[in-house]
Amino acid sequence: MRYLRLIGRFVRASAQQDLAYRANFLISLLHSVLNLGVGVVGVTVLFGQVETLHGWDLRGTLALLGVYLNVSALRGLFLGPSLDALAGMDGEVWSGRLDFTLLRPVDIQFLASFRYWRLFSLTDLLLGMGVVGAALSLPGSPLTAGRLAAFAVSLAAGLTILYALLLGFTALVFWSPGFLFGWLFNGIFQMARYPVAIYPGWLRPALTWIVPVGLITTAPAQALTGDLALPTLLGGVGLAGLMLTAASRLFRTGLRRYASASS
Amino acid sequence: MNLIAPLNSRGGWALVKSTWTSWLQYRSFFFLLAFGWMIPPLIYLFVWSAAAGQDHVGGITRGQFVGYYLILILVNQITYSQTNWTVGDVIRSGGLNAWLLRPMPPLFHALSSELAGKVVYLTFVTPVAALLALLLRPEIDPGLAAAPLFVLSVALAWALRFVWGLWIALLAFWATRADALLAVQDALVFVLAGVVAPVALLPAYLQGAARFLPFRYMVGFPVEILTGHLTGDELAVGFAMQSAWLVIAVALAYQVWRVGLRRYTAIGG
Numbered sequence: 001m002r003y004l005r006l007i008g009r010f011v012r013a014s015a016q017q018d019l020a021y022r023a024n025f026l027i028s029l030l031h032s033v034l035n036l037g038v039g040v041v042g043v044t045v046l047f048g049q050v051e052t053l054h055g056w057d058l059r060g061t062l063a064l065l066g067v068y069l070n071v072s073a074l075r076g077l078f079l080g081p082s083l084d085a086l087a088g089m090d091g092e093v094w095s096g097r098l099d100f101t102l103l104r105p106v107d108i109q110f111l112a113s114f115r116y117w118r119l120f121s122l123t124d125l126l127l128g129m130g131v132v133g134a135a136l137s138l139p140g141s142p143l144t145a146g147r148l149a150a151f152a153v154s155l156a157a158g159l160t161i162l163y164a165l166l167l168g169f170t171a172l173v174f175w176s177p178g179f180l181f182g183w184l185f186n187g188i189f190q191m192a193r194y195p196v197a198i199y200p201g202w203l204r205p206a207l208t209w210i211v212p213v214g215l216i217t218t219a220p221a222q223a224l225t226g227d228l229a230l231p232t233l234l235g236g237v238g239l240a241g242l243m244l245t246a247a248s249r250l251f252r253t254g255l256r257r258y259a260s261a262s263s
Numbered sequence: 264m265n266l267i268a269p270l271n272s273r274g275g276w277a278l279v280k281s282t283w284t285s286w287l288q289y290r291s292f293f294f295l296l297a298f299g300w301m302i303p304p305l306i307y308l309f310v311w312s313a314a315a316g317q318d319h320v321g322g323i324t325r326g327q328f329v330g331y332y333l334i335l336i337l338v339n340q341i342t343y344s345q346t347n348w349t350v351g352d353v354i355r356s357g358g359l360n361a362w363l364l365r366p367m368p369p370l371f372h373a374l375s376s377e378l379a380g381k382v383v384y385l386t387f388v389t390p391v392a393a394l395l396a397l398l399l400r401p402e403i404d405p406g407l408a409a410a411p412l413f414v415l416s417v418a419l420a421w422a423l424r425f426v427w428g429l430w431i432a433l434l435a436f437w438a439t440r441a442d443a444l445l446a447v448q449d450a451l452v453f454v455l456a457g458v459v460a461p462v463a464l465l466p467a468y469l470q471g472a473a474r475f476l477p478f479r480y481m482v483g484f485p486v487e488i489l490t491g492h493l494t495g496d497e498l499a500v501g502f503a504m505q506s507a508w509l510v511i512a513v514a515l516a517y518q519v520w521r522v523g524l525r526r527y528t529a530i531g532g
Contacts, residue, residue, distance in 0.1 A: 027443045030446065031446060034447065041454050041469075042459050045460045045464065046311075046460070049320050054313060178292075183295045184298065187298050187299045188302075191302070193306065197313075198310055199313075200309065200399070203309075
């Protein structure tokens with residue numbers, strides 16, 4: 001309860017900061033629309049040439065793009081800004097300002113994950129939902145309660161995996177303060193725009209199990225528009241739990257290495 | 264001060280060298296940037312090779328898609344001008360004062376980070392592209408005459424993309440957030456310059472726009488020279504369009520700089 005109230009405070013503080021720069025809203029809207037545009041153009045150009053791609057039709061691929069946009073929006077909403085404040089360029093680990101954060105009487109992992117909010121990302125969330133809606137309105141297999149449930153479960157697992165990955169990459173900053181692990185992840189995460197099945201054999205295992213972007217977006221989209229195999233669903237849930245535990249431990253181990261940075 | 268003349272090439276070269284060596288110290292940072300830029304074309308390399316499979320799409324086989332995109336990754340990196348993203352900051356923060364005071368044309372400052380960037384980025388992208396070539400087995404068979412034409416068109420493409428971005432970035436004299444327009448340029452390059460798909464595979468309305476607007480001539484055109492078997496007419500029209508857009512871009516940049524500088528009031532330093 002106390003944590004929920006704290007999140008409310010964080011959201012309000014961030015909103016007050018953002019609203020001071022209103023032109024930024026227009027610019028962020030422009031970026032959202034461009035991002036949506038290039039994604040939709042990519043999918044339409046592709047399916048202007050082919051009917052299906054490794055079993056994925058226009059409907060499924062568009063739904064996948066929508067899931068990707070939604071997941072990215074949630075990441076941009078609070079995980080990205082909060083973890084970047086810690087480990088990004090000129091972040092708290094690098095500058096030594098983490099001292100003040102550590103002194104606060106709140107769990108440090110909670111603080112590191114929920115402190116800063118970027119409410120402009122809500123437009124991305126709306127656009128992403130619009131894409132999923134548009135995909136589902138195309139003719140295809142009907143949406144049943146079972147599919148919706150599988151979608152919800154696999155999306156929750158996917159988001160947990162995303163959080164664990166981001167936290168893990170953030171924790172690495174304690175070993176290598178100058179390296180921007182978040183950027184490395186950004187690049188790899190873009191691959192989640194398309195189904196894992198299209199990537200060549202040597203890349204696919206890495207994208208399913210090491211940096212499982214496939215489980216983050218491919219699985220939920222498959223649950224929504226096709227049939228997600230039960231083992232994949234359960235495997236995703238299991239991996240989510242495992243990764244969350246591992247990432248939290250890595251974060252705490254890393255934190256113990258932190259030796260401040262007096263200048 | 265005039266953007267280019269009078270040329271002080273000795274001072275300019277010293278600046279290029281110092282920028283380049285100082286950037287090499289931050290290799291990992293620039294390698295990460297280059298990694299991020301090569302991902303979108305790499306994704307579409309995989310998408311189109313998967314679409315082609317054992318067969319072909321629009322007459323292009325899997326190996327040809329791989330060849331097309333590997334060359335595109337290199338050309339995209341050579342022509343991508345990250346400098347323009349910082350020109351706006353320089354104007355906003357007042358860093359332009361230092362550019363104006365030094366006894367050499369301000370353009371050298373932009374060019375020095377351009378050149379330093381190319382060297383640093385390419386030391387990362389070239390080996391990665393070579394490794395991908397080993398893994399993915401591209402098929403490229405350019406005609407004999409293609410190589411010199413390719414080099415020429417890459418040079419023109421870089422100049423066009425740099426100067427086009429420069430006039431947009433210089434709008435920072437009027438609007439502090441003009442760099443948002445650079446994101447529009449990036450999106451248009453992605454769609455129209457052959458990144459999302461080779462221009463020949465775009466739907467008709469996009470293809471028309473691609474052939475007329477400047478963006479294809481910033482990336483896609485040189486790549487097509489090496490991989491697309493362009494006819495003599497297509498080559499002539501392509502080079503004519505590329506040069507014409509370059510002239511327009513230079514005129515725009517020159518004019519924006521001249522008028523903008525008169526408005527410029529230095530802040531900080």
